[in-house]
Structures are given as structure tokens and as C-alpha cells.
Amino acid sequence: MARRHFISLHGQRMAYLEAGEGPAVLLVHGIAEAAWAWEAVIPALARTHRVIAPDLLGHGRSAKPRGDYSLGNQATLMRDLLISLDEDRATLVGHSLGGGITMQFAYQYPERCERMVLVSSGGLGQEVTFLLRSLGLPGADLVAPLVLSGTAHDLILGAGRWLGRRGLTAGAGQQAMWRSYAGLTEPATRDAFLATVRAVIDQRGQRVSAIERLYLAHAMPTMLLWGENDRIIPATHAALAHDEMPGSRLEVVSGAGHFVQLEEPEVVAELILDFLATTAPARITAADMREVMRARRPKRHRAS
Secondary structure (H helix, E strand, O other): OOOEEEEEEEEEEEEEEEOOOEEEEEEEOOOOOOOOHHHHHHHHHHOEEEEEEEEEOOOOOOOOOOOOOOHHHHHHHHHHHHHHHHOEEEEEEOHHHHHHHHHHHHOHHHHEEEEEEEEOOOOOOOOOHHHHHHHHHHOOOHHHHOOHHHHHHHHHHHHHHHHHOOOOOOOHHHHHHHHHHHHOOHHHHHHHHHHHHHHHHEEOEEEOOOOHHHHHHHHEEEEEEEEEEOOOOOHHHHHHHHHOOOEEEEEOOOOOOOOOHHEEEEEEEEHHHHHHHHHHOOOOOOOEEEEEEHHHHHOOOOOO
């Protein structure tokens, strides 16, 4: 069973779940989520690996300061968490925003990343659900406290109980959405949420893309894992990234949506374990990255 721990990183509290022993697997959740997003797959992974699932800065039980919620800072905090827990290297598994953080981690600290599993990942295309894009519209700061208020939350819970009494229960994906929403009624959490969204999304869609740098991960074992019916980040993003990453593995789970690890936890855990068992951990150095970038550098033409 996973146990909750707390650690201080640079004076800020970070909460995390931990279970198992063996090579490290770091599970990075998505926006407005927390480590609970991985609870259904942790037991299976923990049979053979040390599983670490943090609450990102601004999420769950971790600190929610006024500060830097960029992908780069979140990736740095993941590195510092691993160092604090005496882990030099890890396989990173990132869902949604966590996928973007995972790619940023591999880009900034390739020597510390053994593999990447990108689950319904952000950062691989512009399209994203309108709900998140709307938070970049003028006046969103004024509307958000009303839409994400405790009163609105109570109304939604009441509607859910009403439906439940009539035998209409929400699926795992809908339950995850409601749980994410419930956490945003606190002002500090809501402010951190808005700061996080605006670091990666504007009214036109995702504004941070890794597509042009995916070639740098050519030697990094990578699996793209998506729900077939993802309505938040479409599965077409996975296909595009797969084409850009020769040697990557693409898995699309039939009938699942954005929260595929909660909707089909047994399938997801089995796929991750198979990927871990059938790939060797990468050992990429700065010199390796330099050679790859040089190989892609356009040739200079002499002036005539």
C-alpha cells in the first residue's frame, strides 16, 4: 500500500505517495489533479519498482505559493525530489500536464531520465478542450471565483447524488473530473491552477509544444499511451508524436477517455510493466545530445 510522505524542497512543502522497491518510477499527474490520479495503478507497478507519485507544486497537499508554475520549474522540482530521495535516475510517467513536465525533464536532465511514458500528454499539439482555453479569455480572473466557488461545487455534488439515487453513476473519468473540480474551491488552489493553465495554454489552445525537439529523444525509450475517446487532448496528437519519434511505442486504449489510467487501470499498468520489461534504460549524456543537435543543424552556405 502506498504511503504518504512530506518533504521540504527549497522551503516549500511537497507531498508524495511512495510504494515498492526497485528501479524508480516517477508518476507525474495532470493539471488540477494530485497523486490520487495514479492510485489505481500504483499497486501493480510497486510489485517490481519503487513508485513515487508527488503532488505537484500548487496541487493536492503540496505548497501553493505565488511563484513559478512553468514546465521548466516543475521539471526542476521533480529532479530535486528524486535527488532528495536518493534516486539518481528514474522512468517518468506523465499524464496530461504531467506529460509535458516529463518531456521537459528529459530535455533538461537527459542523464537522469531512463524512459518516458506519455499518457494523454500535453505539449504535442495545439488542440485542447475549450474549457481550458476559456481561462485565457479576458475577465476569466473575475469569473473563475464564481464558477469554482464552494456553492457551485455543492450544487454539482447534489446533482451527482440525485443521479446516483436513480441508478445513474458516473464513470471513472467523470469522477476524476469532479474530484479535480472539487479541489479548486480553495482560493490558493484556484490561483495556482490559473497560473499553471496560463503557463501552457491561451485562448487559442496549447502554446507550448515539444514537437520540434522530439528528435532529441531518439535514444530515449518512449511509449505514447492514450484513450481512444479523449475529448480533452485528442489521440491524433499521439499519432503525430509517434511519427516524429521513430522507435517509439504507441498504445491506444479502446473506449477510454482522457483519464485512461483511472478508467482502465489494469490495462494501463500491464502496458507500463511490459514497456519497462522490454526496454533497456537510456543512458544519455550531454555529449550525446550535442551530437544529435549537430546532426540536425542546417549546413552553412558560403557567400558567393
